[in-house]
Amino acid sequence: MGLGERSGRLCRAAFFLAVAALSVSSRQAAASDPSIAIIDRVPRVLVLYPYDERIAATTAAGEALRSRLLEATNGKVDLFSEFLDLSRFPESDHVARMARYLGEKYASRRPHVVVALGRESASFIVANRGTIAPGAKIVAAGFGTATAEKIALPDDVIGAFSTFNILKTAEMARSLQPDARHLYIVGGSSDFDRSWLTTARADLEQFSKSYDTTTFLEDLTIDEFVERASRVPPDSIILALTVFKDRTGRNFIPRDAIGQIAATASAPVYGPYQTYIDHGVVGGNTVTFDALGRTVGDLVIDAIAGKPVSDLEAPQTYVVDARQLQRWGLAEKDLPPGTVQMHRDKSLWEEHWVILVAVSGLLLAQASIISVLLFERRRRRNAERSAQLHLLEAVHLNQSATAGALSSSIAHELNQPLSAIRNNAEAASMLLRSANPNHELIQQILLDIQEDDQRAGDIISRMRGLLKKRDEIDWQEFDLNDVTSNAIRIIHGEAERRGIKLTSTQPPGELPVRADKVHVQQVILNLATNGMDAMLNAVPEGRTLSFATGLANEKAELRVSDTGDGIPEERLIRIFEPFYTTKKAGTGLGLSIARAILETYGGTICAGNRAEGGAVFRVALPLAHREERSR
Numbered sequence: 001m002g003l004g005e006r007s008g009r010l011c012r013a014a015f016f017l018a019v020a021a022l023s024v025s026s027r028q029a030a031a032s033d034p035s036i037a038i039i040d041r042v043p044r045v046l047v048l049y050p051y052d053e054r055i056a057a058t059t060a061a062g063e064a065l066r067s068r069l070l071e072a073t074n075g076k077v078d079l080f081s082e083f084l085d086l087s088r089f090p091e092s093d094h095v096a097r098m099a100r101y102l103g104e105k106y107a108s109r110r111p112h113v114v115v116a117l118g119r120e121s122a123s124f125i126v127a128n129r130g131t132i133a134p135g136a137k138i139v140a141a142g143f144g145t146a147t148a149e150k151i152a153l154p155d156d157v158i159g160a161f162s163t164f165n166i167l168k169t170a171e172m173a174r175s176l177q178p179d180a181r182h183l184y185i186v187g188g189s190s191d192f193d194r195s196w197l198t199t200a201r202a203d204l205e206q207f208s209k210s211y212d213t214t215t216f217l218e219d220l221t222i223d224e225f226v227e228r229a230s231r232v233p234p235d236s237i238i239l240a241l242t243v244f245k246d247r248t249g250r251n252f253i254p255r256d257a258i259g260q261i262a263a264t265a266s267a268p269v270y271g272p273y274q275t276y277i278d279h280g281v282v283g284g285n286t287v288t289f290d291a292l293g294r295t296v297g298d299l300v301i302d303a304i305a306g307k308p309v310s311d312l313e314a315p316q317t318y319v320v321d322a323r324q325l326q327r328w329g330l331a332e333k334d335l336p337p338g339t340v341q342m343h344r345d346k347s348l349w350e351e352h353w354v355i356l357v358a359v360s361g362l363l364l365a366q367a368s369i370i371s372v373l374l375f376e377r378r379r380r381r382n383a384e385r386s387a388q389l390h391l392l393e394a395v396h397l398n399q400s401a402t403a404g405a406l407s408s409s410i411a412h413e414l415n416q417p418l419s420a421i422r423n424n425a426e427a428a429s430m431l432l433r434s435a436n437p438n439h440e441l442i443q444q445i446l447l448d449i450q451e452d453d454q455r456a457g458d459i460i461s462r463m464r465g466l467l468k469k470r471d472e473i474d475w476q477e478f479d480l481n482d483v484t485s486n487a488i489r490i491i492h493g494e495a496e497r498r499g500i501k502l503t504s505t506q507p508p509g510e511l512p513v514r515a516d517k518v519h520v521q522q523v524i525l526n527l528a529t530n531g532m533d534a535m536l537n538a539v540p541e542g543r544t545l546s547f548a549t550g551l552a553n554e555k556a557e558l559r560v561s562d563t564g565d566g567i568p569e570e571r572l573i574r575i576f577e578p579f580y581t582t583k584k585a586g587t588g589l590g591l592s593i594a595r596a597i598l599e600t601y602g603g604t605i606c607a608g609n610r611a612e613g614g615a616v617f618r619v620a621l622p623l624a625h626r627e628e629r630s631r
Contacts, residue, residue, distance in 0.1 A: 022291045025254075033323075035211045043304050044078040045069065046111035046133065048125060050118035050142075052085045052253035052461045054253050058117045058142060060275070064293020065115065065300070071302050080111065086120040087190065087244050087249050095124065103131035111136050113300050118142040119192075121326050124153050126569030137303045137384040141314075146199070158303065159311040160296045165240060165270040167203045169284035172318055172339075173270045174210070176282070176330045183211040186225060186261060186269075187218045188243030188252070194218075196241040211237075222246045224259060231267040236267035240281065255279050269327045274319055282328065283320030291315050321431040376377040417453070424449045473516050473600070474526040477624045480520070480556045481542055481549055487524035488547060493534070505548040514624040515601035523597050524591040527617050534615060555603075556623055560617040566609040575607055 049058050062081065086096060088387045116122040122140035140153060142161035148159055174180070187197040197218055208214035216230055225246070229238060243257035253273045262269040262280025272284045291312045292313065302309045317335045322344035323330060332341070410560050418494070428445045431437050471479065488502055495502050513520070528545060535543045546561040567575060578592040591605075598605050604623040610616050 012368060016501070022617060040079055043075055043112045044080065045110060045113045045115065045300060046106070046136075046434050047079045047115045047551050048117065048121040049081065049083045050116075050120035050124075051087045054235055060289035061117055061142065061293040061296070063069075064290045066293075067295045068294045068297025069300060070335070072297070078109075078602065080109075082261055084121060084124060086124065087192075090120075090191075097129035100133050101125070106132060110134065113139060113303050114135045115296055115300060116140045117296075119151060120149050122153060122157070126151075126154060126157065127314050133565065139296060139303065141292060145311075147195075158299055158309050160292065160299055161311060162292050163313040163315065163316070163584050165203070165285055166200050166241070166272055167207060168316075168318075169270050169286075170204060170207050170237070170239055172283070172285060172336055173239070173268070174207075175334045176235055176325075179213045180235050180237045180269075180336075182233050182265075183208055183214045184229070184232055184238045184267075185214075185216045186220075186229070186243070186258070187239060187241040188248070188254075189219055189247050190242075190244035190247050193242050193244055200239070200241060211487075219247050221248055221253070221441075222250065222260060225257070225265055226256055227260050228350075229261045229267075229269070232265070234267055236266055236570070238262075238269040240269050240271040240276065242273075254346040268324065268330065274456065277321045281325070282324040282330065283318065284337075285316055285387055287314045287316050288319065291317075344447050415550075421449050421453060428628060436475075438449075456519055460562075464494065474518070476517055477512055478515045478517045478520075479556060480513050481506045483517055483521050484547055484549055484558060487521050487528060488522065490521075490525065491528045494529075495532060495545060496628055498535075498543070500543040500545050502533060503544060503546045505546070505550075507550050511551070512624040513556050513601075513621040514614065515621060519597045520601075520621070523594040523619060524558065524560070526594045526620070529616075530590060531560055531562035531564070531615070534562050538564055546578065552618075552620065554623065558619040559616055560619075561610060562613060563614040566613060567607060568616050572609075576605070 018523075038590050047062050049055075049062060051058060053059055066079055067554075069079065079504065086095070114129070114133045115124050116125045116138065119142070122143070125132065125138055129136065138157040138158050139160060140401045142162060144163040145159070145161050146163075146449070148161065168314070170183075183204075185197070185200055186447070197216065201216070204610045205492065219227060220228065225243070227369065232238065238261075240258045242254040243252050243261075245256060246249055246257075253272070256279070258269070258271060258276055258281060259279030269280060270284045271281045272286050272287050274288050277283065289514060293378050295312055295314045297355075299309055301314060318339040320335060320339055320341055322332075322341045324330075325341075335341075388457070424445045428449075431442050431445070484504065484506070488504055492502060524547075528547075531545045535545070542563050544563050546559075548559045548561070550557055576591050576595045591607075593606050598619060598621070601621060605617065605619050607615060607617050
């Protein structure tokens with residue numbers, strides 16, 4: 001905003017220098033002009049308003065002026081305000097009485113600067129400056145240079161001029177309503193209203209030739225204004241100037257009068273004042289009162305500082321009411337560049353951009369965290385998969401080692417049904433060559449061959465299960481009792497060869513667990529072979545390997561006990577560590593693999609010593625509950 005952008009720091013510095021200068025020269029000024037009182041440290045500024053406090057235009061400009069002065073001086077300024085009310089009381093007697101009154105009021109506090117807002121205030125202070133503010137600097141504002149010439153504004157009066165260009169407002173209306181064919185101009189009956197109408201006739205002379213009809217609605221009552229505006233053709237443009245008075249002499253605040261007219265108008269209404277926004281007017285080209293007030297404030301600050309000042313033109317802008325654009329279906333794209341839209345519905349982004357930025361940042365952070373978590377999850381799955389493959393590989397190697405250790409027993413066990421098959425086959429052959437073959441006996445021999453074949457097949461199947469290599473865990477539900485029995489059958493031959501007695505205790509009913517059956521069987525075989533190895537030095541008659549299953553703490557439990565020498569207490573805590581072994585030829589992997597297998601399926605394993613001698617290993621697996629089995 002023009003001078004409004006001056007540096008506050010320079011203004012304040014100049015202000016304080018001026019105060020010092022004024023203080024030093026106060027005695028000389030008082031001697032040369034007795035009407036001037038001694039100036040104190042704080043300058044005094046008097047603001048004259050031409051109307052009463054209800055006129056929003058001058059009041060808003062005055063408030064912006066006060067804010068600018070207080071800001072620039074850090075509050076070290078005396079501000080005075082007077083509402084002359086010259087619109088309702090223009091009589092010369094009233095003006096004279098007001099001048100005498102203000103002269104007496106400020107006799108002991110003469111203003112250093114007087115700001116006259118509006119033409120009437122400027123005329124008043126110029127005529128009465130010797131009475132009210134002798135020696136003060138005068139700043140006039142709120143009207144154009146043409147008006148300044150008309151009222152013969154003295155050269156020593158500083159002007160902050162604001163030209164309200166009705167032609168620019170009319171051109172904005174034409175860009176919004178290119179198809180309009182009729183033009184109406186509204187103005188009241190006061191001297192100011194008539195002056196505005198005269199200016200509009202001159203400024204719009206060429207512009208109005210573009211329309212089929214141009215009509216000036218003037219010298220009417222307020223009701224006639226409202227009624228005529230309600231009957232204009234829809235393809236019309238209505239330009240509202242001011243209505244301080246209607247034909248009957250009734251006084252109005254212009255924005256209120258124009259608001260009544262716009263409320264029922266049958267075409268869009270435009271006007272050159274910011275105060276008309278919110279009162280049914282689409283908008284226009286105007287000097288905003290904030291801009292005018294701050295421009296005046298800068299002039300006053302320079303005047304106090306003793307700087308050379310000259311007339312200024314307050315900046316103009318286009319202002320519209322977005323609600324009226326929507327009401328009349330006027331396109332936003334047809335507005336002049338830089339138009340300020342008041343009451344425009346903010347977009348979701350404009351209204352909540354802080355929240356949206358925060359939420360977007362939060363979502364981005366969450367997305368990043370989720371991406372990291374997904375990446376970590378993939379890495380964990382890959383690691384779990386790798387660990388599972390390593391476990392399967394270790395289990396397979398352990399199975400192969402177990403199969404190798406049991407190979408002689410398995411071969412011996414397999415040799416029995418094979419020998420029986422051969423002997424039975426030879427006997428059947430001899431019977432068939434006899435003169436009177438005994439068919440019933442032959443039938444029995446064939447049944448024996450079938451049973452021995454089944455036995456051999458079972459042995460081979462168990463052997464194949466030990467040697468089979470897989471790359472996936474085969475989750476299945478099974479009875480822990482059955483797996484224990486199968487493991488006992490596998491080691492039965494080896495136990496006989498070593499002279500070890502096998503015993504098994506199982507509760508009635510099933511012990512359902514969910515795991516890989518082959519893996520659990522391998523755990524049992526590892527414990528069984530360790531138990532048999534532990535009894536090498538035991539008395540042959542006392543070598544017993546016991547298996548007992550049951551429930552413990554709502555889990556399926558298997559206990560494998562031997563009658564060997566037991567495990568030294570100091571070694572109990574380490575026997576499940578990889579490569580730790582108490583056997584000379586052991587690898588130290590059997591028990592660590594057993595623990596890894598059981599932990600994969602949520603199970604546990606522990607070791608201890610029996611009171612009567614020997615070691616006992618306890619295996620626990622979660623029960624497969626009915627709810628899980630129904631899934």
